[in-house]
Amino acid sequence: MGEIRIEGVWKYFNKGKVAALKDISLTVEDREFMVLLGPSGCGKTTLLRCIAGLEYPERGRIFIGGRDVTDAPPRSRGIAMVFQSYAVFPHLNVFENIAFGLRMQKRPNEEVTRRVNQAAGLMRIEKFLERYPAQLSGGQRQRVAVARGLVMEPQVLLMDEPLSNLDALLRLQARAELKRLLQEVETTTVYVTHDQIEALSMGDRIAVMEIGEIVQVDVPKEVYENPATLFVGGFIGTPPMNFMRGTVKSVNGASAITIGDQVIHAALPAHFQTGQDLLMGIRAENIEASTQSSPDAVPARVLVVEPLGSHLLLTAQVGDTPIKVQTRIDFPVVPDQTIYLKLESNQVRWFDAETGVRFESGEKMSVV
Amino acid sequence: MSAQTNAMRTPLANAEEMPFNAAANKPTLAKTITRLLLYAAAITISLFFLVPIYLIAISAFSPQQAIFAYPKALIPQTLSADTMLFFWNARGVQSALVNSVLVGILALIFSLLVGAPAGYALARFLFRGRDSYKMLILTTRAFPIVILSIPLAVNYIQWNLYDTLWGVAFAHTAMALPTTILVTSSIFIGVSRELEEAAQTLGCNRAQAFIKVALPLALPGLAAAAIFTFVLSWNETFAATILTQRNRTLPALVLAQIADVGAPLPFRYAGGFFLIAPSLIYIFFMRKYLLGMWGQVVK
Numbered sequence: 131m132g133e134i135r136i137e138g139v140w141k142y143f144n145k146g147k148v149a150a151l152k153d154i155s156l157t158v159e160d161r162e163f164m165v166l167l168g169p170s171g172c173g174k175t176t177l178l179r180c181i182a183g184l185e186y187p188e189r190g191r192i193f194i195g196g197r198d199v200t201d202a203p204p205r206s207r208g209i210a211m212v213f214q215s216y217a218v219f220p221h222l223n224v225f226e227n228i229a230f231g232l233r234m235q236k237r238p239n240e241e242v243t244r245r246v247n248q249a250a251g252l253m254r255i256e257k258f259l260e261r262y263p264a265q266l267s268g269g270q271r272q273r274v275a276v277a278r279g280l281v282m283e284p285q286v287l288l289m290d291e292p293l294s295n296l297d298a299l300l301r302l303q304a305r306a307e308l309k310r311l312l313q314e315v316e317t318t319t320v321y322v323t324h325d326q327i328e329a330l331s332m333g334d335r336i337a338v339m340e341i342g343e344i345v346q347v348d349v350p351k352e353v354y355e356n357p358a359t360l361f362v363g364g365f366i367g368t369p370p371m372n373f374m375r376g377t378v379k380s381v382n383g384a385s386a387i388t389i390g391d392q393v394i395h396a397a398l399p400a401h402f403q404t405g406q407d408l409l410m411g412i413r414a415e416n417i418e419a420s421t422q423s424s425p426d427a428v429p430a431r432v433l434v435v436e437p438l439g440s441h442l443l444l445t446a447q448v449g450d451t452p453i454k455v456q457t458r459i460d461f462p463v464v465p466d467q468t469i470y471l472k473l474e475s476n477q478v479r480w481f482d483a484e485t486g487v488r489f490e491s492g493e494k495m496s497v498v
Numbered sequence: 499m500s501a502q503t504n505a506m507r508t509p510l511a512n513a514e515e516m517p518f519n520a521a522a523n524k525p526t527l528a529k530t531i532t533r534l535l536l537y538a539a540a541i542t543i544s545l546f547f548l549v550p551i552y553l554i555a556i557s558a559f560s561p562q563q564a565i566f567a568y569p570k571a572l573i574p575q576t577l578s579a580d581t582m583l584f585f586w587n588a589r590g591v592q593s594a595l596v597n598s599v600l601v602g603i604l605a606l607i608f609s610l611l612v613g614a615p616a617g618y619a620l621a622r623f624l625f626r627g628r629d630s631y632k633m634l635i636l637t638t639r640a641f642p643i644v645i646l647s648i649p650l651a652v653n654y655i656q657w658n659l660y661d662t663l664w665g666v667a668f669a670h671t672a673m674a675l676p677t678t679i680l681v682t683s684s685i686f687i688g689v690s691r692e693l694e695e696a697a698q699t700l701g702c703n704r705a706q707a708f709i710k711v712a713l714p715l716a717l718p719g720l721a722a723a724a725i726f727t728f729v730l731s732w733n734e735t736f737a738a739t740i741l742t743q744r745n746r747t748l749p750a751l752v753l754a755q756i757a758d759v760g761a762p763l764p765f766r767y768a769g770g771f772f773l774i775a776p777s778l779i780y781i782f783f784m785r786k787y788l789l790g791m792w793g794q795v796v797k
């Protein structure tokens with residue numbers, strides 16, 4: 131029903147000088163919650179506006195529910211959009227704001243009242259129906275904007291950073307509420323955000339964008355654990371994935387990798403050649419720190435110790451690369467101390483040092 | 499709290515902090531002087547405009563003999579409607595008043611019909627030559643109507659517009675358009691584009707989005723622009739005089755009466771006051787709004 135298919139979309143700005151979208155292809159399944167994630171300026175809003183029909187792509191086609199809507203105006207695409215600024219109409223009260231689309235469809239009054247009340251109830255704003263937007267808080271306006279979209283029972287709901295204008299505490303609460311709500315209504319949703327935590331916590335799948343291109347589309351767990359590129363690994367996760375530059379070596383007939391003057395024994399896939407430069411990626415929580423040295427552990431000098439309540443975040447130097455390590459809160463450590471790091475071998479990821487693209491994980495890619 | 503702390507610090511301040519205070523006072527003194535000069539300038543300018551208006555006003559509401567008296571009393575001794583009634587009942591005044599109102603309304607409608615879409619386009623669309631277009635609009639203001647008046651009158655005669663209210667309304671529309679366009683464009687810039695886009699996603703086409711969202715939000719500003727046109731038309735004398743013969747608007751009539759037959763003083767005072775009043779009322783109610791709008795245009 132509400133499947134979105136984007137095929138080879140290009141969008142230029144400034145008379146063709148800036149390509150905001152470069153050959154974007156993406157399929158959002160019916161009733162799927164797809165998050166578009168990427169840093170500011172990577173083209174998320176532009177892509178969303180192309181789907182909405184507010185921007186016209188210079189190349190490519192867009193299908194909604196199997197119908198080619200590339201040339202259709204926004205009103206006949208079966209979409210509803212929640213703008214980053216909310217775009218709530220200041221001259222209409224909350225009721226009329228939510229009713230706006232239904233009134234355009236010339237629905238009978240009883241139906242309008244019933245559906246507006248229902249949507250307002252869903253968003254818990256039924257008490258404010260008589261108020262004007264100027265009399266509402268940011269969070270309430272955001273709810274009005276969502277209710278105004280939902281009341282249309284659209285095939286596709288498009289949301290552009292709907293939580294970014296809320297303060298931190300409210301955002302956390304609104305995030306959970308929005309997730310519950312969207313699970314209830316089961317509408318195909320494209321949700322734009324630059325906040326990777328929001329993306330991980332809400333999305334069925336995440337499409338990660340980097341300067342006008344989609345670099346990875348996958349479920350949150352995969353995007354987190356198996357980032358397709360250096361960029362994705364570095365963008366997602368708090369802290370981001372650690373990367374260490376190394377060179378493939380052969381030590382006593384077994385493959386190994388040298389990072390600075392550290393030698394890490396690793397069973398590498400056969401196609402890696404001696405002398406090849408690699409990037410080794412591993413997340414802070416997949417490194418086990420110990421104060422005792424052991425043969426399979428890498429020594430590291432502690433630079434910074436940050437207690438974060440539930441755990442400690444260490445910045446430690448391996449060779450000359452600073453990396454982040456997560457340990458339990460009572461781990462006994464002080465700056466400048468030497469600790470020993472064991473890398474969880476099945477969590478190590480290898481990336482091409484030049485292109486930043488991850489090598490498909492072969493069965494033998496383990497660190498010994 | 500802070501009052502207390504201040505009170506406690508006062509003796510100290512007197513004794514030890516004197517040098518600091520003296521130093522701190524210097525810039526404030528300069529500031530005070532600047533402020534005084536500013537006020538003096540503002541008062542001078544205001545008096546320059548207000549004194550004649552005041553004199554006209556008291557004369558307009560004085561009995562006839564007080565008008566001819568010399569020297570004039572600065573505070574009116576008796577108030578009377580005689581002078582105003584004399585003007586009101588003078589030949590041609592009432593029909594000229596009707597003309598003025600009609601011309602003003604026509605000019606207001608035309609200037610909005612033409613100016614608001616132009617202002618909207620300037621606010622919303624990036625088109626080739628947009629900046630030159632803006633400049634062009636402004637340069638039309640620099641063109642003195644005196645130079646245009648004769649060719650215009652000739653053309654009007656050919657087009658059968660001479661001595662008609664329509665003709666005067668068109669001339670006034672042309673005069674008001676630059677301001678109307680720039681002011682309306684600044685009004686529409688103030689209406690977020692996303693609001694119209696939201697309306698489009700909710701079932702509106704472009705025109706409906708404009709009518710249902712942009713227009714209502716721009717309405718107060720548009721009303722101010724419209725009234726501005728009306729007041730401009732109401733006060734405009736030159737084009738109205740050149741382009742009409744019998745169908746005079748009020749200012750043209752007053753001017754003609756003064757120039758041709760040397761209208762008596764009561765007629766002049768009352769007529770003057772009658773012409774000034776709408777502008778004053780307009781400026782009084784709209785001043786805040788206009789400052790905001792022109793602040794934007796200047797920026």
Ligand SMILES: Nc1ncnc2c1ncn2[C@@H]1O[C@H](COP(=O)(O)OP(=O)(O)O)[C@@H](O)[C@H]1O
Nearest residue numbers: 143144148150169170171172173174175176177
């Ligand atoms: N209307 C526009 N005119 C010119 N450039 C634009 C316009 N909209 C977006 N861009 C450019 O396109 C790129 C992507 O913008 P956008 O989609 O807003 O990014 P995001 O939403 O991911 O922050 C940016 O470089 C931005 O400057």
Ligand SMILES: [Mg+2]
Nearest residue numbers: 171174175176
């Ligand atoms: Mg954006």
